[in-house]
């Protein structure tokens with residue numbers, strides 16, 4: 246299927262989908278590779294170990310002109326035809342790719358200073374503002390305690406590259422600091438340590454939020470108070486999605502126990518309704534902005550969600566089950582949810598093929614901006630972010646409008662009496678824990 250740029254693009258939450266993919270269209274004047282010699286013939290992709298097949302399938306769908314060329318677990322290259330017109334800032338909308346860029350080739354050797362010199366040689370005269378260095382994943386996340394992330398070796402190599410830069414004035418002082426994301430529009434030298442002695446060289450132009458992070462990864466540290474690693478997953482999801490959740494907003498979490506993700510939300514000043522039949526950690530339960538409904542989501546009355554504007558979900562169930570549960574909530578006439586972050590567990594890798602249908606299903610509920618990504622802190626699962634923009638609250642039901650009118654009438658007749666609570670008063674907001 247050819248690339249359908251209209252289907253693949255569109256504006257998303259700040260930082261997403263800014264760039265179209267005109268590979269089969271006439272070249273765009275802005276940012277086009279003008280000289281044949283400037284036009285790299287390969288792309289690289291880094292991903293979670295195990296996701297390679299999913300990446301190849303997505304590439305075949307989204308960029309059929311690219312052909313798989315070289316592969317190691319967690320690292321792939323694709324060959325492009327000579328006549329491609331991919332601009333420097335391209336977005337292929339690959340859910341399973343953690344980082345993507347143009348690939349120039351590999352350098353090998355045991356002398357790191359010599360390797361650093363070769364990297365700059367391979368880059369040619371291209372001007373870059375930033376240097377991103379990261380290691381290919383060694384194992385699937387969680388296996389033998391492996392966690393994808395930025396490593397001390399990568400930090401050392403980044404420093405070496407910065408020192409070896411033939412034109413140091415073009416780099417900013419923080420050019421190789423992974424804690425400082427690249428600026429939009431920066432051209433970034435990418436160096437992937439496929440093996441400690443085999444470095445792969447490429448570049449990309451930073452534009453989407455994830456393309457500004459080194460290897461698509463964040464140097465996040467789990468805070469001491471976090472009760473589960475889901476804190477990292479939620480923090481990354483919030484930073485990646487850039488959902489415009491204001492402090493004080495009401496958020497419901499389906500599958501909240503023991504509470505790491507809830508803590509990331511509470512840390513941002515949100516009010517959280519946690520729904521889970523399992524126990525919450527006592528420190529989460531004690532938080533004044535947290536309310537627990539100790540039930541399965543299917544047993545919770547819809548009116549509990551009346552004031553909820555944001556929904557997150559991390560239930561350890563199949564994606565269809567998650568989507569059924571979420572659909573029953575967000576399409577209910579009493580409920581107006583503006584945005585969501587859903588973790589979809591891919592218990593089998595073949596479920597990766599269903600991801601476009603999952604996205605389509607969420608769109609059909611009225612979310613015009615929907616993106617998905619396998620986050621650095623995701624296991625065999627993906628994060629789906631959805632937003633209604635502009636947000637239109639569903640009108641209150643007729644009986645609610647009548648009740649409000651009656652209350653206003655009564656208040657006018659008895660000016661000294663405090664008015665009763667209007668629509669949306671929920672038992673959940675009055676007690677800090679609901680046992681089923």
Ligand SMILES: C[S@@+](CC[C@H](N)C(=O)[O-])C[C@H]1O[C@@H](n2cnc3c(N)ncnc32)[C@H](O)[C@@H]1O
Pocket residue numbers: 473475476499500501502503504505506507520521522523540541542543559560561562
């Ligand atoms: C991966 S854990 C959630 C981790 C949690 N988000 C955290 O931050 O610590 C999955 C949770 O989903 C809950 N769960 C599974 N099915 C559920 C359902 N139908 N309704 C509510 N929770 C459910 C389980 O009880 C389990 O606690």
